[in-house]
Amino acid sequence: MALFLALALAGSSGVWSEETQVDLNAPVVLDDEHDFPLAAIEAFLESGPKGARQKLLSNPERLREIIHQLYLYRYMAEQARRADLLADPVEKARLENSVDRHLAGLFIAHSLKAPVPDMTEAARERYLANREDYQSDEKVRVSHILIRQSRDAEMDVGAFAKSIRARALAGEDFEQLAVEFSEDPSVAKNRGDLGLRAKPELEERFAEGAFGLKEIGEISPLVRTGYGFHIIKLLEREPVRQMTFDEAKAQIIVTLEAEYRQERHEAYLEKLKAEANYRIDDEVLRPYVEDKLKKLETEPEPSE
Numbered sequence: 001m002a003l004f005l006a007l008a009l010a011g012s013s014g015v016w017s018e019e020t021q022v023d024l025n026a027p028v029v030l031d032d033e034h035d036f037p038l039a040a041i042e043a044f045l046e047s048g049p050k051g052a053r054q055k056l057l058s059n060p061e062r063l064r065e066i067i068h069q070l071y072l073y074r075y076m077a078e079q080a081r082r083a084d085l086l087a088d089p090v091e092k093a094r095l096e097n098s099v100d101r102h103l104a105g106l107f108i109a110h111s112l113k114a115p116v117p118d119m120t121e122a123a124r125e126r127y128l129a130n131r132e133d134y135q136s137d138e139k140v141r142v143s144h145i146l147i148r149q150s151r152d153a154e155m156d157v158g159a160f161a162k163s164i165r166a167r168a169l170a171g172e173d174f175e176q177l178a179v180e181f182s183e184d185p186s187v188a189k190n191r192g193d194l195g196l197r198a199k200p201e202l203e204e205r206f207a208e209g210a211f212g213l214k215e216i217g218e219i220s221p222l223v224r225t226g227y228g229f230h231i232i233k234l235l236e237r238e239p240v241r242q243m244t245f246d247e248a249k250a251q252i253i254v255t256l257e258a259e260y261r262q263e264r265h266e267a268y269l270e271k272l273k274a275e276a277n278y279r280i281d282d283e284v285l286r287p288y289v290e291d292k293l294k295k296l297e298t299e300p301e302p303s304e
């Protein structure tokens with residue numbers, strides 16, 4: 001199997017050219033018998049989040065590894081066809097089921113690609129009918145000092161954190177202590193002040209410590225998380241409150257648009273069922289089910 005990668009790096013720096021107009025049908029791997037197009041890489045990239053795609057595309061060595069892997073899958077699939085491995089009806093059907101699901105998804109997406117109508121008025125009606133469902137989360141504004149566990153291998157980090165907390169309790173300026181001692185990278189910009197945060201925005205144990213504070217200015221016991229030891233000071237508390245329509249609008253519209261698409265999807269499937277000329281042959285299905293159930297009774301459970 002002779003193959004080579006037809007990859008073009010922009011110079012020797014490993015930076016891909018941003019100006020190149022690419023043809024996704026162009027072969028990126030060439031071998032003795034068939035081409036492997038850029039579209040195969042595009043299909044792989046589409047399955048990942050934006051950050052992961054950027055990271056992969058910025059790492060030519062890793063990208064080459066992925067291309068090798070994808071090409072070898074294609075090569076082995078060709079060998080499987082030559083070995084007539086799809087002569088097994090179950091294996092053939094498994095492949096056809098996978099292709100059918102993908103093509104059906106493309107077909108439905110194509111058939112339902114009409115734009116979603118403006119949901120603003122529907123959102124307003126939903127809001128007025130269900131105002132109690134649209135409450136803001138309780139929030140707290142806290143400042144914190146982070147002492148990392150890895151600060152000094154020979155130091156009792158917990159004892160050091162306790163000493164900083166004692167200074168804060170004695171009345172030293174918390175902000176200045178944060179600037180001087182906190183190892184949170186954001187301290188240079190926020191001087192320890194994390195702003196208003198809801199519970200879901202915070203690490204679980206940190207949230208417990210922050211929301212457990214009752215009085216403005218109260219300082220928490222040491223809170224230990226995976227980051228290290230935290231000393232937390234309560235600066236402000238915002239109780240749960242009724243959201244205005246403008247605050248809830250975006251959230252409601254997302255829900256309504258999802259419901260609209262789902263309803264169209266289900267209606268379209270029902271339409272296809274009505275139009276399709278097919279029936280299930282119970283004379284074929286019944287003996288298969290009976291035979292399969294008998295075999296399953298004696299089939300051993302998979303080992304854990």
